[in-house]
Amino acid sequence: MIPAAFDYVRAGSADEAISLLAEHGDEAKVLAGGHSLVPLMKLRLATPSVLVDVGRVDDLKYIRDEGDHVAIGALTRHRDVEISDVLRRDVPILAHATSHVGDPQVRHRGTIGGSLAHGDPASDLPAVLLALGATLVVQGADGTREVAADDFFQGFLETAVGEAELLTEIRVPKATGAGWSFQKFNRRAQDWAIVGVACVRRGDDQVGIGLVNMDSRPVHAAATEAAIASGASVEDAAAVADEGTEPAADLNASVEFRRHLARVLTGRALAEASS
Numbered sequence: 001m002i003p004a005a006f007d008y009v010r011a012g013s014a015d016e017a018i019s020l021l022a023e024h025g026d027e028a029k030v031l032a033g034g035h036s037l038v039p040l041m042k043l044r045l046a047t048p049s050v051l052v053d054v055g056r057v058d059d060l061k062y063i064r065d066e067g068d069h070v071a072i073g074a075l076t077r078h079r080d081v082e083i084s085d086v087l088r089r090d091v092p093i094l095a096h097a098t099s100h101v102g103d104p105q106v107r108h109r110g111t112i113g114g115s116l117a118h119g120d121p122a123s124d125l126p127a128v129l130l131a132l133g134a135t136l137v138v139q140g141a142d143g144t145r146e147v148a149a150d151d152f153f154q155g156f157l158e159t160a161v162g163e164a165e166l167l168t169e170i171r172v173p174k175a176t177g178a179g180w181s182f183q184k185f186n187r188r189a190q191d192w193a194i195v196g197v198a199c200v201r202r203g204d205d206q207v208g209i210g211l212v213n214m215d216s217r218p219v220h221a222a223a224t225e226a227a228i229a230s231g232a233s234v235e236d237a238a239a240v241a242d243e244g245t246e247p248a249a250d251l252n253a254s255v256e257f258r259r260h261l262a263r264v265l266t267g268r269a270l271a272e273a274s275s
């Protein structure tokens, strides 16, 4: 439970963090809230030789109304997302889902950027961003680039963020007035989801659905989205929610139980988002 030895450097800005990452190469890791990285280090599943602490880069802590979307700085804490008036009004599913991340201690330390950059299929927020069709801004030495949420999550704990890059901003299209639902199935209130479903319905034939813990990376319920687009009923669309996914078995659930949960929770989410 004691991490391997590492050096620690604190960055004062995004630019400084990026040049520190470039200087130290693949041995370096960004430290944001530390609530995913430090547990991995304690188990020695991650052994970075240098931690670049961005926790005090205050320029990346904001939630801004940008007209058609809300821009969120990557270092914004979960708690600030949860209680944001702008998000509660214009992207309520994100504020609501964030209130189900861990417990108050986790939400006061963990950041939205850390949750996304970690790329864990069991995390709640990646599924919400897939459902919303968000865009992520990644900064490197040569400037910034925008990555669609659909292209961001590339494998188990693998994202589109390169070695000497920083996730700096999350752009979330407003969903004011859209139907939405977040379904999280877990044993105890503060636990990770065994399976979760995020659903945003913007019209009769337009729905975005992200799944938690149904594959090695955060994925859409693509078959359900296609079924709704072609006019299927909620029941028929939910019945194919697990199609094309490859969930794993673990101590909490078998593959078949996960598939069953995905179908049932998608049905509940679609019903709530359509009411």
Ligand SMILES: Cc1cc2nc3c(=O)[nH]c(=O)nc-3n(C[C@H](O)[C@H](O)[C@H](O)COP(=O)(O)OP(=O)(O)OC[C@H]3O[C@@H](n4cnc5c(N)ncnc54)[C@H](O)[C@@H]3O)c2cc1C
Pocket: 029, 030, 031, 032, 033, 034, 035, 036, 037, 038, 039, 074, 075, 100, 101, 102, 103, 106, 109, 110, 111, 112, 113, 114, 115, 116, 117, 118, 122, 123, 124, 125, 161, 165, 166, 167, 168, 190, 191, 192, 193
């Ligand atoms: C007890 C406990 C319960 C939890 N329960 C849940 C839960 O129910 N649902 C859920 O979704 N999550 C849960 N979490 C995870 C929590 O949400 C973490 O805060 C989050 O996943 C990581 O955010 P962080 O800021 O702590 O990132 P860190 O741990 O600091 O970093 C995580 C990874 O992302 C990288 N990184 C961080 N920020 C950036 C950036 N801006 N640019 C590039 N790379 C970056 C780091 O290098 C590291 O690889 C739980 C955590 C704990 C400890």
